[in-house]
Amino acid sequence: MFKKNVKPIEATVAGGEENNETIVGSSVKLEGDLVSTGNISIYGDVTGQINTERDVTIGDSATIKANIAGDNVTVGGRVEGNVKAAGKLSITETGKVFGDVVVSSISISDGAMFSGHCQMGIEESDNNQVNED
Numbered sequence: 001m002f003k004k005n006v007k008p009i010e011a012t013v014a015g016g017e018e019n020n021e022t023i024v025g026s027s028v029k030l031e032g033d034l035v036s037t038g039n040i041s042i043y044g045d046v047t048g049q050i051n052t053e054r055d056v057t058i059g060d061s062a063t064i065k066a067n068i069a070g071d072n073v074t075v076g077g078r079v080e081g082n083v084k085a086a087g088k089l090s091i092t093e094t095g096k097v098f099g100d101v102v103v104s105s106i107s108i109s110d111g112a113m114f115s116g117h118c119q120m121g122i123e124e125s126d127n128n129q130v131n132e133d
Helices: none
Strands: 021-024 029-036 039-042 045-052 056-058 063-070 073-075 078-080 083-091 096-098 101-108 113-115 118-120
Touching: 021 029, 029 039, 039 045, 056 063, 083 096
Parallel strands: 021 039, 029 045, 039 056, 045 063, 056 073, 063 078, 063 083, 073 083, 078 096, 083 101, 096 113, 101 118
Antiparallel strands: none
């Protein structure tokens, strides 16, 4: 009935560990720097710095008081801080960004808010560094 010498199944993520996603849930309040090489999704409150080589998603319920640096950044909640996106910054209809942005491209949906300066076109070597003014 039971087989001996059965190898355990190992949990793996497609593409390897570098694609692991960090998720900050809606009930979480985080103070400090959040640094990753994978995707980051935030639905709670974060105060500090957010840096990744991959994508950042700010959910509708999120409140961010931090500078953000990543590849592509999508904002559905409230961000008070500077944003640097090596790729695209997308501000959805529920998104609010209060800070300066440096991006390769930007998309602002109807109903979104953006207050700050926008600089398009960044150097590849600068893609994950946030200016602190």
